[in-house]
Amino acid sequence: MLCYVNYKRVKRPVEIPNLEVEIGFGRGDFIVKLAKENPDKNFFGIEISQISIEKLMKRVGKKGLKNVYCTNVDAYWGFYFLFRDNYVENIYMNYPDPWFKKRHHKRRLTKPERLYMFAKKLKLGGEIRIRTDNYEFLEFTKESAKVLDCFEVEEGTLNVKEPLTKYEQKWLSMGKTLYKLILRKVKEPKFVEHPEVEEVRELFPVKVKVESVDPKKIESREIKLDEEVYFKTFKVWQRDKDFLVECLLSEKGYLQKFFIQIKRKEDGYVIDVSPYSEVLRTRNLQRSIQTVAQLLS
Numbered sequence: 621m622l623c624y625v626n627y628k629r630v631k632r633p634v635e636i637p638n639l640e641v642e643i644g645f646g647r648g649d650f651i652v653k654l655a656k657e658n659p660d661k662n663f664f665g666i667e668i669s670q671i672s673i674e675k676l677m678k679r680v681g682k683k684g685l686k687n688v689y690c691t692n693v694d695a696y697w698g699f700y701f702l703f704r705d706n707y708v709e710n711i712y713m714n715y716p717d718p719w720f721k722k723r724h725h726k727r728r729l730t731k732p733e734r735l736y737m738f739a740k741k742l743k744l745g746g747e748i749r750i751r752t753d754n755y756e757f758l759e760f761t762k763e764s765a766k767v768l769d770c771f772e773v774e775e776g777t778l779n780v781k782e783p784l785t786k787y788e789q790k791w792l793s794m795g796k797t798l799y800k801l802i803l804r805k806v807k808e809p810k811f812v813e814h815p816e817v818e819e820v821r822e823l824f825p826v827k828v829k830v831e832s833v834d835p836k837k838i839e840s841r842e843i844k845l846d847e848e849v850y851f852k853t854f855k856v857w858q859r860d861k862d863f864l865v866e867c868l869l870s871e872k873g874y875l876q877k878f879f880i881q882i883k884r885k886e887d888g889y890v891i892d893v894s895p896y897s898e899v900l901r902t903r904n905l906q907r908s909i910q911t912v913a914q915l916l917s
């Protein structure tokens with residue numbers, strides 16, 4: 621959930637001083653070590669794996685660390701929504717998925733549009749510190765950095781005495797060569813086209829004047845709302861005269877799962893996002909509510 625950090629609601633942009641961010645912390649060994657060794661700094665982990673989040677929070681709680689934050693979202697959108705420009709002191713990526721196949725390169729964390737977002741939010745003089753076992757990934761990242769034209773680049777092989785993370789341990793035990801790549805921000809990045817999501821101040825409920833609701837009209841539908849914007853409905857639950865629709869909205873890769881409620885009123889039904897769903901209010905979320913209304917009427 622985007623507006624939550626450790627299940628506590630946070631205001632956006634995040635106001636946490638001396639902040640460093642680890643992307644894809646996995647088991648969390650590195651971020652926990654950093655936090656213990658640097659009590660005067662704060663560390664923010666971004667992970668798409670919910671299990672990793674749960675594990676990190678448990679560990680942080682047990683150790684009583686007060687300087688670790690984390691959130692469960694894709695790193696690009698985490699940076700996009702949470703941080704101000706020129707805010708983050710350093711960014712760490714340890715052994716990001718290399719996505720070997722060419723057709724999967726678009727998933728790489730360091731493709732230009734993603735690196736652009738990380739660079740924008742990084743302070744001048746701050747560094748993106750990457751470790752990888754995959755030289756081709758390192759070369760790819762250097763190419764992206766060239767496009768942005770805002771980094772001083774430093775690279776080399778790693779001489780590791782004590783493994784930092786689970787993956788580092790794994791690659792070392794296999795005798796692999798490990799590499800480091802440091803991208804130091806020395807100026808603002810050149811503009812690169814990147815995905816954006818339009819937020820709105822409020823979502824408005826939509827009224828439909830129908831006698832009854834036929835769940836078949838709204839169940840298991842997939843509707844393309846725009847380029848790279850898909851709205852899906854799944855199951856519909858009925859409770860007395862009201863309904864709840866399970867929904868998914870994918871906007872340029874930013875995913876929201878939520879429920880839409882359809883409430884019986886005297887002269888028809890009112891359709892709105894369920895108060896039990898935590899959502900980011902976007903233009904396309906409003907269109908999703910309108911779409912359900914259209915399907916019903």
Ligand SMILES: C[S@@+](CC[C@H](N)C(=O)[O-])C[C@H]1O[C@@H](n2cnc3c(N)ncnc32)[C@H](O)[C@@H]1O
Binds near residue numbers: 717
């Ligand atoms: C190969 S593992 C490395 C884990 C850890 N850094 C280590 O060295 O042991 C990659 C991690 O990145 C996370 N990840 C992949 N894509 C991500 C994304 N777009 N945003 C945030 N985390 C991501 C995965 O869930 C996984 O935990």
